[in-house]
Each structure stands twice: as C-alpha cells, then as structure tokens.
Amino acid sequence: xxxxxxxxxGRRLEVQTAICTEYGLQSIxxxxxxxxxRCLVVYKESTGEAITARTRPKMVLIETFPxxxxxxxxxxxNMDNLIFKFPTLKxxxxxxxxxxxxxxxxxxxxxxxxxxxxxxxxLLGQPTGxxxxxxxxxxxxxxxxxxxxxxxxxxxxxxxxxGMYSDLATILIMTKASMEDLEKRIPNSDVTxxxxxxxVLIDSEKIQPYDEENWDWFKIGDIVFRNVMLxxxxxxxxxxxxxxxxxxxxxxxxxxxxxRPLIQFQSESPSPNMGIYARVSNPGQIxxxxxxxxxxx
Numbered sequence: 001x002x003x004x005x006x007x008x009x010g011r012r013l014e015v016q017t018a019i020c021t022e023y024g025l026q027s028i029x030x031x032x033x034x035x036x037x038r039c040l041v042v043y044k045e046s047t048g049e050a051i052t053a054r055t056r057p058k059m060v061l062i063e064t065f066p067x068x069x070x071x072x073x074x075x076x077x078n079m080d081n082l083i084f085k086f087p088t089l090k091x092x093x094x095x096x097x098x099x100x101x102x103x104x105x106x107x108x109x110x111x112x113x114x115x116x117x118x119x120x121x122x123l124l125g126q127p128t129g130x131x132x133x134x135x136x137x138x139x140x141x142x143x144x145x146x147x148x149x150x151x152x153x154x155x156x157x158x159x160x161x162x163g164m165y166s167d168l169a170t171i172l173i174m175t176k177a178s179m180e181d182l183e184k185r186i187p188n189s190d191v192t193x194x195x196x197x198x199x200v201l202i203d204s205e206k207i208q209p210y211d212e213e214n215w216d217w218f219k220i221g222d223i224v225f226r227n228v229m230l231x232x233x234x235x236x237x238x239x240x241x242x243x244x245x246x247x248x249x250x251x252x253x254x255x256x257x258x259x260r261p262l263i264q265f266q267s268e269s270p271s272p273n274m275g276i277y278a279r280v281s282n283p284g285q286i287x288x289x290x291x292x293x294x295x296x297x
Contacts, residue, residue, distance in 0.1 A: 001014065001201040002016070002018060002025070002199065002286065002288055004036070005037055005038055006035060006036065006040055007042070007059075007062055007064045008038045008040065008042070008052060009042070009051075009052040010060070010062040010063065011060060011063045011064070012194060012197065013063075013065075017287045018285070019285055020280055020284060020286045021283045022279075023170060024038065024164065024171060025037040029066070031068070031069045032066040032068070033069075034137075035066045036137065037163065037166070038163060038164045038166050039135045039137075040064065040111070041098060041100075042059065042119055042130055042131070042132055043130070043132075044129070044131075045116065048098045049099050050098050050099060050106075051130070054235055056123050058123060060241050061244050071083055072086055072111075074115075076122050079118070082114070084111060084112060084114055084115045087109045087110065087112065088136075089109055089138070103146070104142075104147070109135075110131055110132075110133055110134075116130060119131070137164070143157060144158055149265050150168065154228060154229035157228050161277070169279065170279065171199045171200065172197065172199050172200075173198065173199070173202065173225070173275060173276050173277075173278050174193060174201050174202070174274065175204075176203040177203075177211065178212065179192075179196075182252060185259070186251055189251055189252070190247075191247070194242075195236075195241060196274055196275060197236070198275055200286075212276050213230060213273075218293060218294045218295060219292065219293040220291075222282075222285070223281075223282060223283070223286055226278060228278060229277045230276055231273055232263045232272075232273050237252055237253060238251065253272060256272035257272050260272035260273055260274065261273055
C-alpha cells in the first residue's frame, strides 16, 4: 500500500501510483505537480510555530484534494469545503519562515487569509490564530545544521534526506509483518498501521517482523532507496486516525516500550522505534504491486 499526506498531520490519501522524488511522493498527474506529500503545514499566526495533531488531534480528519493546476481543496467534519489557490513566491515572502520541531526554521509561502480563517475556525473555533503554509519544492532544508543530535546517532541523515514538512526524512517505510507482530501484543486494540502514517507499506511472506531495520539499500520498481535511520515514535500513534481521539493507556507506545529498542536523544525521553526513514537515490514512478529487492547489511 502507498499513502500521501498532503497536509502535515492531515488525513491519509491512498494512491496506487506516484512519482517518488527527493522530496517524497508526488502526484503522477502532470497538471497538479504541486500536489505532494506534506506540502502544506498549519502554523501559529503569532509565533510562526508549526502545529501538529500532537496538540490539535482534529487535524487527522482534514482531507486534502487537488482541484486544478492552481488550487487545493480541504474538507473537515462540520465545515464547508475550502478551495484556495496555491500561492506563488513573491518578494514579500522571501523572509517568511515557520518553525518546526527542534526549532528548525523552514521557508514557507503563506496561503492567504481565506485559508487562515478556515483552519482557525475548525481548530480554534475562531476566525484568527492559525495560518496555512505551502512548500513549493524550490528550496532545501538544512537538516545538518539543526538536527545534529540525530545525525550523531544516524550519520546517514543529511540534507539530501529532508522532505518538505516531514519531521526529518523523505519517505517512511513500514512492513506488514512488523505491524502484525504489534497487533498480536495488544489484542482487542483499535490500533492499525494508519496510526503510524507510513508512505509505503511492504507486504511479503518472505519478510519477518522488523526485518526492515537491517536493510541497507532496497529497490522498489526502478527506484533505489537507502535506509538512513530508524523512526523513533512520539505520542502521534496514540491518536485514533478515524476518531481523532487519544487512546487509553497510551497505546501502542506503552506496549512498544516493553519490547522495541528505545532511542534516546539528549534530554528527550526514550522513544520506541517502528519503521525506517529512507533516502530516495533516484526519482521515478512507484506503483503498488512493484517487486521489491532487498540488500541487507
């Protein structure tokens, strides 16, 4: 299976075919090249701080859809659909940045007042306070400058890995075998793979749980990927992607901490890992059903 999340923290969009680039998954429709994985972000108007479903869980219910070669659409429960033009870079926007996690400043083009009013009304119940930003794919993030503590643990993490508004790397890979192993450990739970928001979910009877952590290079179709780091998990997987409610007993993180490797980054509490972040070595198309070739280290 394959998923895009055009709005950071928004609802998944399942796709059968996509262009896979250094910035992540992109629509194969040549008329909407702006429709990409995590190309939109919500941020606070007053501080420029990006917000996610970790603090505003209702974000997981926002659906994003393309309208034409200049417009996005957003829909959410109890809200009229929003249709807005995707912005273009203007001189006044050249110094516009938002702040993502670990205080990383990321260049952003603001999507205008109508979009700001819509997202503020949905998440805050008022007409102001939040805005929506757009990444046009014309600039790179400086991962090496800001995320040194991660690079110390994972030296393959560098500027070529950074996506648009993804937390760290471009593509998140998971395997069905790993997810099924977790599901057996928390029976009667409503936790699914969608709690973990992978871009690519790989299924094969030849794969054992957590095999992906030992892959070095792997190839899907014509695209070669490099395993750059394990994915440390925060509170996000505890949000039900269908109801936007936090789970009871902090699942699945509570169970994962009992048997998954815990990754420590300076003063942060240890995080259990699930899935891997990967670098795209050569852009191209990727399709569900493609053959996968694996190189283990």
